[in-house]
Amino acid sequence: MTQRGAVFIGQAVVNLDFPAPDQDILPGVPWGRIEAFPSPAYWAYQVLARRLEVNAVNYKLGRTLKEEVGACLLGGHGIPAAVGLAAFNKLKDCGAFNAEPPPEGAIYEWLSQPIETGSKSVRYRFARQKSRYLSAALHKLNTEVPPTDSGRELRDWLTSIPGIGHKTASWIARNWLSANDVAILDIHILRAGLLAGFFPDNLTVERDYLKLEHLFLEFSEAMGVKASELDALIWYEMQASSSTVFSLLENFRDKPLAKLRPRSARTQNSQSGTHQTTFQF
Numbered sequence: 001m002t003q004r005g006a007v008f009i010g011q012a013v014v015n016l017d018f019p020a021p022d023q024d025i026l027p028g029v030p031w032g033r034i035e036a037f038p039s040p041a042y043w044a045y046q047v048l049a050r051r052l053e054v055n056a057v058n059y060k061l062g063r064t065l066k067e068e069v070g071a072c073l074l075g076g077h078g079i080p081a082a083v084g085l086a087a088f089n090k091l092k093d094c095g096a097f098n099a100e101p102p103p104e105g106a107i108y109e110w111l112s113q114p115i116e117t118g119s120k121s122v123r124y125r126f127a128r129q130k131s132r133y134l135s136a137a138l139h140k141l142n143t144e145v146p147p148t149d150s151g152r153e154l155r156d157w158l159t160s161i162p163g164i165g166h167k168t169a170s171w172i173a174r175n176w177l178s179a180n181d182v183a184i185l186d187i188h189i190l191r192a193g194l195l196a197g198f199f200p201d202n203l204t205v206e207r208d209y210l211k212l213e214h215l216f217l218e219f220s221e222a223m224g225v226k227a228s229e230l231d232a233l234i235w236y237e238m239q240a241s242s243s244t245v246f247s248l249l250e251n252f253r254d255k256p257l258a259k260l261r262p263r264s265a266r267t268q269n270s271q272s273g274t275h276q277t278t279f280q281f
Contacts, residue, residue, distance in 0.1 A: 003041070005034045007049045016048055025222050029197040037244065038192050038237070040223060047225045047233055057232065059175040061088070065146065066097040069137050072172045073164065074130060077186075086117045087124050096134070101142050104135035133163025151179020166209040180227045183216040185209060188238035189231060193219075195248055 003021060007014045018041050019025070021033045025040045032039025061071035070091060075084030094110045096102055108131035114121040124130075140161055147153040151173040158169035170182040183189070185205050190212070193199030198219040203212055220227040238245055 003034055005045045007052050009052060014052055038195050040196050044223045047229050061175060065176055066138060066141050068172055068176045070097055070134060072168055073134055076168055082117045083122055086115045090115055101138035104131050107131040107134055137161045151177050151182040155182050174228050178228060183213045183227055184231050185212055188235050191245055192234045192238050
């Protein structure tokens, strides 16, 4: 027996039908109920409802590939989104992404200065390290032609740059090409996969990124949604639902993917409905 979800758009109601909760989306992975966070049916319903409610997301942060690489490289793990974007905008204003790349020392000097985030002035963490990585990236982009026929080709090319791993390279490729053949995997996506059953409990992103990516792409294809839509939605919902996620992970307390406790509690736990949100990593 199928299950149905409704999406209200103004005065109109659009019904969405999904397989029965006990039917498998992949071998050994049941769809679950559409209102049960974080089941496969829940994710499918949220993605499809969001398509109906809002316009397509523009993932790009920069106007050129140099800028996109800079924006993603300056953000990521350990850097709050507001600080990463403020650092990117500062370097852009300084001409870091112009035709001729600046020397590493100039990038370091700019990153070492206080950065205005809108609400306060902050110091950018890892200024020396990120200056070195960004200088190498800009030099490579200035001397080679990156492949752009697919997200995976661009991602693999980017991983040859010091400081750019699979996650950052996938983020750049997804943003720049709206690619659906790569996935941006972090602890939030890993926890979602563990809870929904489409990731095994013995893989980690550090050792097994490409294996996990394959499983994630297989899952999104079986669901009938774009990988870019799915990983953005899962990332937002999981990081916004820290307390709920941690409670669910109690059953997996001895598993590798569950070792890091979520750092912040969700302000409101939503078990149903849809969300209208702009997704940026």
